[in-house]
Amino acid sequence: MKRMMLSGGVVVALTLAGCAQTSPPHPLSSPAPQPPPAAHKAAQSPWINSLGMPFVRVPAGLFQMGGVPPVDTLAKIYPQLERKRLTDLTDETPAHEVRIRRAFYLGQHEVTVGQFQRFLELSGYQPESEADGTGGYGYNAQYDPATTARGDAFEGRDTRYSWRNPGFAQRGDHPVVNVTWNDAQALAQWLSRTEGHTYRLPTEAEWEYACRAGTQTLYPHGDDPQGLVKVANTFDQAAAPLWPRWTQQALAGNDGHAFTAPVGSYAPNAFGLYDMLGNAWEWVSDWHEDAYYAHSPRNDPQGPATGNVRVRRGGSWHTWSLYARCGYRNWNTPQTRYTLVGMRLVREIAADAQDEQRSQGPASAPR
Numbered sequence: 001m002k003r004m005m006l007s008g009g010v011v012v013a014l015t016l017a018g019c020a021q022t023s024p025p026h027p028l029s030s031p032a033p034q035p036p037p038a039a040h041k042a043a044q045s046p047w048i049n050s051l052g053m054p055f056v057r058v059p060a061g062l063f064q065m066g067g068v069p070p071v072d073t074l075a076k077i078y079p080q081l082e083r084k085r086l087t088d089l090t091d092e093t094p095a096h097e098v099r100i101r102r103a104f105y106l107g108q109h110e111v112t113v114g115q116f117q118r119f120l121e122l123s124g125y126q127p128e129s130e131a132d133g134t135g136g137y138g139y140n141a142q143y144d145p146a147t148t149a150r151g152d153a154f155e156g157r158d159t160r161y162s163w164r165n166p167g168f169a170q171r172g173d174h175p176v177v178n179v180t181w182n183d184a185q186a187l188a189q190w191l192s193r194t195e196g197h198t199y200r201l202p203t204e205a206e207w208e209y210a211c212r213a214g215t216q217t218l219y220p221h222g223d224d225p226q227g228l229v230k231v232a233n234t235f236d237q238a239a240a241p242l243w244p245r246w247t248q249q250a251l252a253g254n255d256g257h258a259f260t261a262p263v264g265s266y267a268p269n270a271f272g273l274y275d276m277l278g279n280a281w282e283w284v285s286d287w288h289e290d291a292y293y294a295h296s297p298r299n300d301p302q303g304p305a306t307g308n309v310r311v312r313r314g315g316s317w318h319t320w321s322l323y324a325r326c327g328y329r330n331w332n333t334p335q336t337r338y339t340l341v342g343m344r345l346v347r348e349i350a351a352d353a354q355d356e357q358r359s360q361g362p363a364s365a366p367r
Helices: 071-077 113-123 181-195 204-212 225-231 244-249 351-360
Strands: 054-058 061-065 096-100 104-107 136-138 155-158 281-287 310-313 330-332 346-348
Touching: 054 204, 061 204, 096 204, 104 204, 113 181, 204 281, 204 310
Parallel strands: none
Antiparallel strands: 054 104, 061 096, 104 346, 136 155, 281 310, 310 330
16 A cells, blocks of 8 residues: 655545555455344444443444455546556455454544543643644645645644644534544543543454444445435535535535534444544554555454554545545554544443343343
8 A cells, every 4th residue: 555654644645645456356245244233223322421422332243344346346436536546455455354252332423522622621631732832733724735845635733733723613512633543542541540441442343343334335325425425524515615626526415514513413324323434534543554454363353563653544524435435544653633533432341241231132231
């Protein structure tokens, strides 16, 4: 896979450049994943933590991770993209079977501005964008990427920008952005200490399993990128006027959100999770390695033991449809803070509670 790392740890591939691929089997030709249990297709009551974060129980299961259609198929789905973007997705291959052996709680929404602010107030933690004095990235209508050496889509790093100010207005119910992987770790560790539950970022496998929610198509709704307008906040006609150079990449519809949207504004997937695609990229726990899928363990893969960059998943409000897929992988350094990148947490279910649930059924409350 070829992506260019910018200074400050930002990868041009956010929306400017793509990833790519060879021609492995289309995911639809792979063995069918296990469908989500009926109890998870219906609405389920989330578990709410001390910061008001709702969590949904994701069941254990088996699925096909990774894999992309042949390049000619992709060219028909994404006719506006040059071929190189469609041949540069090799880190999504090969498709491989993964078993998630234990159920887990996953945030029903991305962590919001209000929840992150409450964490800072209670913990005294200082986010990296403020602690290191270099700030973050933000939208500036007067900023022109073409006039800069790096050509980044957003202005930064700059002390004007941080989780408090990504360059556009946000309410407390919008996803927090300009947060680093290390900031996400700090939040998870603080919640674990104060509540007595184990919080962490999802593994890359857990994240993709939860995003797919029993599907194996490019998107949970199917293979048509235009369907994203109804289910995800990605780059469409609401945002396109702000970036006229990339108008051709915008979806035809208009969801009314040029920037981030309040979490939960779109339909949930079959597990009851919102915004798994779009709104904000989400950090996961894994280090990134291009060839990891070729030797990934079948059961509960944790990612490479070492690395230089951490994976983020799901795309954002500014992401082109090719890159807002359940299987797409991107990455940044753990210190990267960016106006498109946020987080979603896992809360582990204790082993004894898992055993109790298996014996009593899905209605029993996890601990």
